Amino acid sequence: MLILSLIVLLLGTVFSEDLYSEFVKEQVKGIPLKKAVIVGKGDNKLITFINPDCPHCRQEWKELRPYLHKLKVYVFLLPFKRFPESYPKAFYIACSKNRLKALDDVLSGKFDGEPPKVKECPLVYEHIKIAQKLGVQSTPYNIVLRNYKVIEGYNPHLLKELGF
Numbered sequence: 542m543l544i545l546s547l548i549v550l551l552l553g554t555v556f557s558e559d560l561y562s563e564f565v566k567e568q569v570k571g572i573p574l575k576k577a578v579i580v581g582k583g584d585n586k587l588i589t590f591i592n593p594d595c596p597h598c599r600q601e602w603k604e605l606r607p608y609l610h611k612l613k614v615y616v617f618l619l620p621f622k623r624f625p626e627s628y629p630k631a632f633y634i635a636c637s638k639n640r641l642k643a644l645d646d647v648l649s650g651k652f653d654g655e656p657p658k659v660k661e662c663p664l665v666y667e668h669i670k671i672a673q674k675l676g677v678q679s680t681p682y683n684i685v686l687r688n689y690k691v692i693e694g695y696n697p698h699l700l701k702e703l704g705f
Contacts, residue, residue: 565689568675576667577615578634580641583608585703586686588615590668590677593630593647597695598681602648604697608705609641616644617668619680628665629656636662 572588587605591598605614618635620627630647636659637643646652672682683692685702692699 562689565684565691569684569686569689571674572615572671573667574615576664576671577617578640578644579613579615580644581609581611581613583611583613585612585705586615587612587703588617588684588686590617590619590672590680590682591648592619592621592624592627592680593634594621594624594627594653595680599648599650601681601683601695601699602644604700606645608700608703611705612703617671618665619669619672619677619682620665626653626656628661629659631665631668632659632662633657635664635668636660 569588574588577588585608589601591602605612616634618631620631630652633652633656634640634643634647672678679693681693681695683696683699684690685692685699687704688702690702692702696702
């Protein structure tokens with residue numbers, strides 16, 4: 542009886558993971574990736590929602606940055622009202638001509654305490670709507686496209702999940 546229970550439990554887990562991956566895959570189809578801030582040139586792909594003032598997002602960026610030759614990252618900016626500096630920083634990134642440099646500048650803390658003086662960028666509001674539609678409420682929020690795995694919050698195993 543114990544063996545049968547274990548088999549049922551294991552099968553349920555396997556099918557649950559498969560169903561969840563399929564659910565995430567369907568969710569991803571609704572994400573307009575062309576609206577993301579796209580950096581990197583690799584075949585390995587990651588969707589990430591970040592807040593420019595999030596310390597965990599900044600740590601994750603430090604870890605991902607060296608792999609941009611092997612990784613393409615679709616960045617969606619999610620500023621929070623409780624961090625008023627995050628809005629101008631997000632506008633700066635989204636409407637910058639050199640988005641990679643803008644990401645590096647902001648996520649390195651270059652504008653902490655003195656946010657860039659830029660115009661509002663409508664793309665940021667589109668990113669916020671995309672996050673709301675998906676139910677993303679915290680950052681970082683990652684979707685590894687290789688296996689449609691969702692990783693919420695900072696996770697030091699993200700690189701391993703990406704195959705690095």
